[in-house]
Amino acid sequence: MFARGLKRKCVDQEEVEEGALAGFSSIPSYSLQRQSLLDMSLVKLQLCHMLVEPNLCRSVLIANTVRQIQEEMTRDGVGRGTAPQSTGRAPLDRLVSTEILCRTVRGPEAGCPVPDLGDGAIQGPLPELYTVDSAEVPRSPQSSLWEMDSPRENRGSFQKSLDQIFETLEHKNPSSMEDLFSDMDSSYYDLDTMLTGMMSSSKPGLCDGLDSFAAAAPSPGSSCKSDLGELDHVVEILVET
Amino acid sequence: QTLDKKAVTSLILKEIHFPKPKAPTDIISTVEFNHTGELLATGDKGGRVVIFQREQESKNQVHRRGEYNVYSTFQSHEPEFDYLKSLEIEEKINKIRWLPQQNAAYFLLSTNDKTVKLWKVSERDKRPEGYNLKDEEGRLRDPATITTLRVPVLRPMDLMVEATPRRVFANAHTYHINSISVNSDYETYMSADDLRINLWNFEITNQSFNIVDIKPANMEELTEVITAAEFHPHHCNTFVYSSSKGTIRLCDMRASALCDRHTKFFEEPEDPSNRSFFSEIISSISDVKFSHSGRYIMTRDYLTVKVWDLNMENRPIETYQVHDYLRSKLCSLYENDCIFDKFECVWNGSDSVIMTGSYNNFFRMFDRNTKRDVTLEASRENSKPRAILKPRKVCVGGKRRKDEISVDSLDFSKKILHTAWHPSENIIAVAATNNLYIFQDKVN
Numbered sequence: 001m002f003a004r005g006l007k008r009k010c011v012d013q014e015e016v017e018e019g020a021l022a023g024f025s026s027i028p029s030y031s032l033q034r035q036s037l038l039d040m041s042l043v044k045l046q047l048c049h050m051l052v053e054p055n056l057c058r059s060v061l062i063a064n065t066v067r068q069i070q071e072e073m074t075r076d077g078v079g080r081g082t083a084p085q086s087t088g089r090a091p092l093d094r095l096v097s098t099e100i101l102c103r104t105v106r107g108p109e110a111g112c113p114v115p116d117l118g119d120g121a122i123q124g125p126l127p128e129l130y131t132v133d134s135a136e137v138p139r140s141p142q143s144s145l146w147e148m149d150s151p152r153e154n155r156g157s158f159q160k161s162l163d164q165i166f167e168t169l170e171h172k173n174p175s176s177m178e179d180l181f182s183d184m185d186s187s188y189y190d191l192d193t194m195l196t197g198m199m200s201s202s203k204p205g206l207c208d209g210l211d212s213f214a215a216a217a218p219s220p221g222s223s224c225k226s227d228l229g230e231l232d233h234v235v236e237i238l239v240e241t
Numbered sequence: 242q243t244l245d246k247k248a249v250t251s252l253i254l255k256e257i258h259f260p261k262p263k264a265p266t267d268i269i270s271t272v273e274f275n276h277t278g279e280l281l282a283t284g285d286k287g288g289r290v291v292i293f294q295r296e297q298e299s300k301n302q303v304h305r306r307g308e309y310n311v312y313s314t315f316q317s318h319e320p321e322f323d324y325l326k327s328l329e330i331e332e333k334i335n336k337i338r339w340l341p342q343q344n345a346a347y348f349l350l351s352t353n354d355k356t357v358k359l360w361k362v363s364e365r366d367k368r369p370e371g372y373n374l375k376d377e378e379g380r381l382r383d384p385a386t387i388t389t390l391r392v393p394v395l396r397p398m399d400l401m402v403e404a405t406p407r408r409v410f411a412n413a414h415t416y417h418i419n420s421i422s423v424n425s426d427y428e429t430y431m432s433a434d435d436l437r438i439n440l441w442n443f444e445i446t447n448q449s450f451n452i453v454d455i456k457p458a459n460m461e462e463l464t465e466v467i468t469a470a471e472f473h474p475h476h477c478n479t480f481v482y483s484s485s486k487g488t489i490r491l492c493d494m495r496a497s498a499l500c501d502r503h504t505k506f507f508e509e510p511e512d513p514s515n516r517s518f519f520s521e522i523i524s525s526i527s528d529v530k531f532s533h534s535g536r537y538i539m540t541r542d543y544l545t546v547k548v549w550d551l552n553m554e555n556r557p558i559e560t561y562q563v564h565d566y567l568r569s570k571l572c573s574l575y576e577n578d579c580i581f582d583k584f585e586c587v588w589n590g591s592d593s594v595i596m597t598g599s600y601n602n603f604f605r606m607f608d609r610n611t612k613r614d615v616t617l618e619a620s621r622e623n624s625k626p627r628a629i630l631k632p633r634k635v636c637v638g639g640k641r642r643k644d645e646i647s648v649d650s651l652d653f654s655k656k657i658l659h660t661a662w663h664p665s666e667n668i669i670a671v672a673a674t675n676n677l678y679i680f681q682d683k684v685n
Contacts, residue, residue: 034518037518037572040575040576044578053326053328053330053354053417055417055581056416056417056435056436056466057435057466057468057485057525057581058578058581060463060464060465060466060485061485061521061522061525061581063464064464064521065518065519065521065522068518068521069518
């Protein structure tokens with residue numbers, strides 16, 4: 001789920017790096033797929049709302065997935081110096097690796113970059129992505145997920161670009177937010193702090209590629225046996241008019 | 242709301258169409274037999290409950306033995322609006338549970354996301370006639386015309402089935418109710434939402450005891466929710482609840498008032514070779530059911546059904562693959578949200594066979610003794626009258642045989658989430674979106 005400009009840029013980067021024609025039909029690299037999964041998850045956290053309270057179980061599972069991706073990205077980012085796991089991966093890691101879900105609960109993490117992933121695509125050379133302002137640690141959208149959104153006017157607007165959203169996250173004062181929500185207890189969440197303008201249809205090859213690396217091999221056996229055998233006397237199904 | 246009892250005849254494939262045209266509210270959201278199997282209740286997205294009753298066997302029509310016909314229909318829940326949160330409360334019936342029958346009337350609990358209701362379903366086949374002050378149409382009689390006193394008598398009338406709400410248990414759940422379970426003492430029941438479980442007495446509607454609370458003090462730390470809960474069938478102090486992390490906790494209410502500490506904790510260690518970003522999601526348990534014997538619990542997660550022995554916490558004793566061919570499609574299923582579908586699972590009366598649903602209107606049965614399994618389809622197109630349902634097979638890869646269906650052809654919008662098994666006979670009810678199928682043994 002990339003913004004179009006971003007994906008093209010990444011593919012171009014890949015082409016530049018590897019000197020081969022990647023093309024749109026090739027399976028994106030692991031880090032791109034992982035980033036896509038992260039973006040998809042963030043979009044999902046927004047989609048279910050409006051009139052009915054969102055499904056808390058689904059939201060929790062998606063949020064946990066987001067956290068897993070983020071943790072792995074952190075690990076890869078930290079351990080990148082030791083052994084990159086695949087060629088052409090290092091620069092892309094820098095491109096997409098984010099600490100966007102830094103949690104104030106655990107304290108501001110050192111080197112908390114907020115990359116510009118909006119429609120404007122990547123601005124300038126890569127190192128500029130890592131402007132860190134430790135005083136403005138973005139409040140975890142996690143917390144805002146479960147608490148009630150107070151400003152009513154946010155409810156309707158959807159089409160903010162991602163960089164606006166991250167700015168919003170960055171600038172929110174954590175303690176005041178907690179004061180605001182401390183006596184509220186509800187099961188749905190502030191959706192609009194994380195709105196994204198990146199709601200495009202699924203990119204070709206994303207899920208195929210992701211499925212192939214993310215999942216174990218399917219079991220070789222067939223999923224059902226056709227002969228009823230002893231099952232006959234247990235259930236014989238009659239269809240009557 | 243009453244409905245004259247009428248027989249719904251010529252049920253094709255014993256499939257019962259709701260009389261209204263197909264609408265999103267006709268989607269069946271729960272199916273449950275009562276304790277004798279005489280009644281079958283369904284709840285739908287529109288808040289309606291439809292109860293079917295099994296026909297008495299008669300010598301004249303042997304092969305119409307045991308058909309289920311509509312017995313009662315009523316509107317259990319209405320849509321509501323929570324003004325404080327500016328949110329709608331869906332009227333969809335999440336669960337129905339029957340109480341054991343103790344007199345001529347039937348009682349069931351039905352719940353939506355927020356409110357549990359106790360309904361009494363009773364028959365009226367007599368009515369009093371011969372009142373002194375009113376005439377037969379109910380109009381008041383002119384006292385001047387009354388010259389004698391008479392005693393009203395009860396005369397037979399056409400059978401009428403009435404459903405009346407006897408109790409409303411409201412305002413006890415902040416989060417969405419996913420389960421209700423009647424205790425074996427028949428005096429109490431529990432209702433479980435995403436973070437809390439409450440214990441109720443049937444007679445008291447303005448109080449309930451909170452027996453499980455997993456809400457963290459700081460909601461930022463929320464990583465796990467309750468997905469299902471059930472009382473032990475015989476021990477009224479014991480219940481289990483499952484979580485979105487694939488764990489089951491067994492609690493004993495005698496240990497403490499708030500069962501924060503479990504008595505037993507069931508979790509299977511993760512298989513590192515199968516680990517992916519979706520591992521946690523597919524491990525989330527969508528249903529938990531005690532066996533009739535009370536010795537085992539069965540859990541359903543996205544790809545498997547597992548049977549656990551209550552005496553062994555570290556792993557299940559049996560694991561059945563429902564549709565393992567989906568393992569390589571998890572990303573797509575995550576994208577289209579199918580990975581969050583909550584399938585239920587059921588035991589047969591003797592605990593020897595377990596059943597659960599899948600996609601493409603398929604449902605699966607596993608014989609625990611012979612280890613055989615079968616895939617069947619709830620669909621009118623593929624079944625001829627009086628024929629035995631043909632087993633279906635999903636082709637995983639390579640050559641597809643004539644009758645097989647390939648994984649990519651599966652229809653993921655046709656999902657069987659809710660099934661029920663008669664408590665003592667081989668009769669099953671399968672809900673396929675807005676159609677109800679009832680299948681039973683072949684009559685010899």
